[in-house]
Amino acid sequence: MTGAPDSTTPQDASVSTEGARAATLHVPVLLDEVLEALAPRPGGRYLDGTVGLGGHSAAIMERIGPDGELCCLDRDTTALGLARQRLAPWGGRVHFFHTRYADFEAALDQLGWDKVDGALIDIGVSSMQIDMADRGFSFHADGPLDMRMDRDGDEAPASKLVNRATADVLKDIILRYGEDPMAGRIARAIVDARVAGPIETTAQLAAIVDRAYPAKWRATSRNHPATRTFQALRMAVNDELGQLERFLDRILDRLNPGGRLAVITFHSLEDRIVKHRLRDESQGCVCPRSVSRCECGHKARVDVLTRKPVTASDAELARNSRASSAKLRAAQRLAEGQAPRPRRRNKYAPEGRDEPEGGAA
Helix, strand or coil: CCCEECCCCCCCHHHHHHHHHHHHHCCCCCHHHHHHHHCCCCCCEEEECCCCCCHHHHHHHHHHCCCCEEEEEECCHHHHHHHHHHCHHHHHHEEEEECCHHHHHHHHHHHCCCCEEEEEEECCCCHHHHHCHHHCCCCCCCCECCCCCCCCCCCCCHHHHHHHCCHHHHHHHHHHHHCCCCHHHHHHHHHHHCCCCCCCEHHHHHHHHHHHCCHHHHHHCCCCCCHHHHHHHHHHHCCHHHHHHHHHHHHHHHEEEEEEEEEEECCHHHHHHHHHHHHHHCCCCCCCCCCCECCCCCCCCEEECCCCCECCCHHHHHHCHHHHHCEEEEEEECCCCCCCCCEEECCCCCECCEEECCCCC
């Protein structure tokens, strides 16, 4: 279904009821900050690559007027069905596609849009997905060990990874994506436990990870020992870092001059990728520092609008504690030949390389 217009509705009555309740209670993270970063203009065309329950999209539609249009993507058919309901007041000016945000170009091409005036992605698992036990994202309620954002896609569920991967592969996933110092112990504990039978539920996996942690660590840890393992498996199952890198590879080519990109991340690895990519795209030279003279010919393509990541205010955190790890970075597309904002010359850099005023983003 990748790239196809979406016509989905929630899969069954129980999901619809639970999902509709989540949609009603849903508060989009960093909403005011996103609107300031995107600066939606009347009559513009915008992309929401992770529409979720439609909170950000609704706010964008309110600002782009009767001539504006929005392309909404999501891997989760349940979320798309609920977003369609929420955005129904804007009718045919909102276009829905069941696809990964990294595959946004196919959706734009189908609409006949060469470029857009702004693009937003809000990466990570949604509150609705976390709260629905049958999705398998959380260890707080027992459910099948699934973790797929797109249950209709070709990704394998987390249970397959947990029950078939070697200890070395599991260790690498938990260490890379979860940055858990106990990755080796956890991987060995999983492999040992599955000898007695397959690990099929979130409660089973959480208990195995809990037992793998030293007692002293369990007593002093602020979070459940399984937090990082669940995060790591989810990121691996859904190829989250790969999706982000592929999106960033192509989105700037589809932004109009002056168009803006806003990215919300919830993990340090994701934020680092966005930070470095925007920094590189804002520079006139990306040669290694060992090169005495610029050889790459790279031209700055964006102005970085957020020198540091924007985080939730105290007021928002009081309303929504899940916003605590959200980080927003934004950039504006430069026109061909347009110079970035004034930059401070770096006397230690090769000829052709400058630093943005105030330091790198």
